[in-house]
Amino acid sequence: MIDKENKQEKNQEAGSVEIEVYTDPLCCWSWAFEPQWRRLRFEYSGKVKWRYIMGGLIANWDSFNDPMNSVNRPLQMGPLWLEVKYKSGMPIQDKVWYQNPPKSSYPACIAVKAAEMQSPTAAEVYLRKVREAVMLHGKDISDWEVLQKVGHELAKAQPGLLDGEKLQQDMGSKDARSAFEQDLQKVRLHGISRFPTLTIKKAGEENGVMIVGYRPYEALQTALEQVEPNLQPTKQATDEEAYKAYWHDATAREVQEALGAGVA
Incomplete structure (x- = not known):
């Protein structure tokens, strides 16, 4: 298990194409985008490297306002999540906004x-588990105890990937808060206002392509081709159980995407 995680971490840190992913654990469209994003990381394993920028979607409900979706209070978020559920095919616990x-x-x-x-891989897998906590199980991920529990459960499920006790300590550290503040500054600097947003560029180059919002897999392929025309996938998913095992688990929609059957 540890060898597999080390291999995934090497894949995450190596490649001829660099991707920055602006996202937020509480963003329903980022959750909806997981099938396409997972498929890209699987098919181009070893060819792309990526890092996550935390977007800080909701500081608090006194200051939050999303005019595009007419949302400025929690109850209004529920219908948006329900819409995303049906548009994307990803399971979403929209009732969290009522309960x-x-x-x-x-x-x-x-x-x-x-x-x-x-480690970057620890962050990636932990981010996924935090998303699952709210999107699938309706947990309040603004609660530090919930976030700590997610960490301890992950440490137990995937030994060697994450130290749950250290995570709990670091959550309250100045270093973690400073790292998040640096992400927020980057979001503001680049004028990122929607999540997910991906910036894709060839390693070592300044200019690239930006993908904004929930997009089909073909849009990601087109962006990769623009940045690196010679880039080719390293593998294709052909078996449902093998794909689930690669990620430790996957939703039905993620498997559908990986096997080449997009959502209408």
Whole structure:
């Protein structure tokens, strides 16, 4: 298991194409985008490297306003999540906004940066588990105890990937908060206002392509071709169980995408 995680980390840190992913653990469109994003990382394993920038979607509900979706309070988020569920095919627990609404996405963002202090792969897998906690299980990921529990459960499920105790300590550290603040500054500097947003460029070059919002897999392929015309996939998913095992688990929609059957 540890060897597999080390291999995934090497894949994440090596490649001829660099991708920065602006996202937020509480962003429903980022969750909806997981099938396409997972497929890209699987098919171009070893050819691309990536890092996550935490977007800080909701500081608090007193300051949050999303005029595009007419959302400025928790109850209004539920219908948006329901819409995303049906448009994307990804399972989403929209009732969290009626039963257990998160107060902010900042704690989850800081927790992901704390996980990143251990390794990029630890951060990636932890981010996924935090998403699952709210999107699938309706947990309040603005609660530090919930975030700590996610870390401890991950440490137990995948030994050697993450130190749960260290994660808990680092969540309250100045270093994790500083790392998140640096991400926020980058979001503001580049004028990122929608998540997910991906910036894709050839390694060592300044200019590249930006993908904004929920997009089909073909849009990602086109962007990769623009940046590196000679880039070719290293593998294709052909078996459902093998693909699930690669990620430790996957939703039905993610398997559907990986096997080449997009959503209408």
